[in-house]
Amino acid sequence: MSATPLVSREWLALREPADADARSVELAERLARQLPAGPLEIHDLGGGTGAMGRWLAPRLTEPQHWVVHDRDEDLLELAAASFETRRSDITRLTPPDLAGASAIVASALLDMLTADELAGMLGACAGTPTLIAMTVAGRVSFSPAEPLDAEFVAAFNAHQRRDGRLGPDAVDAALEQLPGEVLVRPSPWHLGAAHADLLAIWFGGWVAAAAQQEPALAAEADAYRDRRLAQAAAGELAVTVDHADLLVLP
Numbered sequence: 001m002s003a004t005p006l007v008s009r010e011w012l013a014l015r016e017p018a019d020a021d022a023r024s025v026e027l028a029e030r031l032a033r034q035l036p037a038g039p040l041e042i043h044d045l046g047g048g049t050g051a052m053g054r055w056l057a058p059r060l061t062e063p064q065h066w067v068v069h070d071r072d073e074d075l076l077e078l079a080a081a082s083f084e085t086r087r088s089d090i091t092r093l094t095p096p097d098l099a100g101a102s103a104i105v106a107s108a109l110l111d112m113l114t115a116d117e118l119a120g121m122l123g124a125c126a127g128t129p130t131l132i133a134m135t136v137a138g139r140v141s142f143s144p145a146e147p148l149d150a151e152f153v154a155a156f157n158a159h160q161r162r163d164g165r166l167g168p169d170a171v172d173a174a175l176e177q178l179p180g181e182v183l184v185r186p187s188p189w190h191l192g193a194a195h196a197d198l199l200a201i202w203f204g205g206w207v208a209a210a211a212q213q214e215p216a217l218a219a220e221a222d223a224y225r226d227r228r229l230a231q232a233a234a235g236e237l238a239v240t241v242d243h244a245d246l247l248v249l250p
Contacts, residue, residue, distance in 0.1 A: 009049060009075055014198045016051045019107065023133045024185040024245040028059045031103060031131050031247055040064045040102040045090045045121065046109040048072070050079035052133065056105060067101075069093070091117040093124040107133040110170035111160060118166060122177055130248040134187055136160065137242040138168025140206075144237075148224050151217060152210040159213035171244045181249040189241040192232075199232050199239060 040062050044052050047068035057064055068079040069088035076085040088097065090106075091113065098104060104125045110118060110132060138157045142149050160167025175182060191199040204225060211221040231237035 007048070007072075007075075009078060011201070012048050012051060012075070014201060015108075016054075018189050018191065018195055018198055019051060019134055020055050022187040022189050022243060023055060023107070024187050024247075025059070027131060027133075027183060027185055027245050027247040028056055030183065030249075031129055032060050034129050034249055035060065035062065035102055037062060041100050042066050043098050043101045043104045044068045044083075045093070045104060045106040045125075046070055047079060047083075047106075048075040050083050052105050052107040053079075053083055056131070069097075090121060093121065095124050095126070098124055098128065101128050104128050104130040105132070106130075108135070110135040110174060111165065111167050113166055113170065114164040115166060115173060118170065118173055119177060122174065125248070126179075127250050129250065131245070132174070132248070133245045134243045135170050135174075135246070136168055137171060137186075137244050139240075139242040141240045142228070142237065143239075144231075148217075148220060151214075152207060152224070155210035155214035155217055156206055159209045162213070171246065174246060178246075178248055179250075183247045183249070185245050185247075187243045187245045189239075189243065191239040191241065192237065193235040196232060199237075200229055202241075203228060203232070203239070 040060060042053070042064055044050070044066060047053065047070055050068050053066045053068065057066065066083040068076065068083045068085045069090055070076050071087060071089050073087060076087060079085050113121065140153050157168050161169070166173050171184065207221050207225045211218045228237060
């Protein structure tokens with residue numbers, strides 16, 4: 001079993017506005033209509049600092065109690081300011097761990113799981129409305145484009161599949177396993193001048209991961225990164241990073 005990688009609170013803070021812009025409001029509204037009247041208990045799997053709750057809670061009309069599950073105590077310290085927190089390995093959750101949940105949510109999680117971990121998580125969620133946001137789809141596009149883009153996209157996708165993780169195959173893997181009604185909507189990041197800091201950090205890490213996965217790209221990596229970041233700093237680069245949101249209705 002693989003361990004999902006830890007992420008920093010700084011990275012989560014940087015990506016939170018882009019995630020908020022990208023998530024499917026349509027699916028959030030559909031979830032709100034599905035839920036019963038009265039106090040709701042929402043469990044957030046791998047919830048980190050609570051960003052999903054900050055985005056979704058205002059879109060649910062009923063009173064709510066949120067429970068954030070994560071294995072990173074540093075992140076849970078921040079989430080605890082607004083939510084109940086539980087230090088949990090979400091790859092080992094069982095139905096009793098989620099007992100009483102009116103809905104289950106997660107964000108930026110599925111692509112970091114293996115097939116077995118995904119099956120276990122979905123099994124623990126079975127029978128409860130579940131909204132899973134911001135799963136990477138394996139597609140990145142640049143404007144302006146250049147020939148190296150496709151090579152780095154392919155290498156990064158291969159890097160995401162390391163150690164048996166699902167990476168860009170996660171949405172298809174989830175759809176194969178999920179019963180009931182499943183709605184899928186795009187939730188792309190659109191990165192440009194308004195997200196300059198996020199674009200710089202994301203792109204630097206993206207290029208480094210691709211070059212690590214495909215050593216033949218290493219000779220090109222520094223110049224490619226510097227060229228693209230110079231375009232971004234000048235407001236001349238736009239990047240779309242595709243994600244998908246899923247709503248599971250039992």
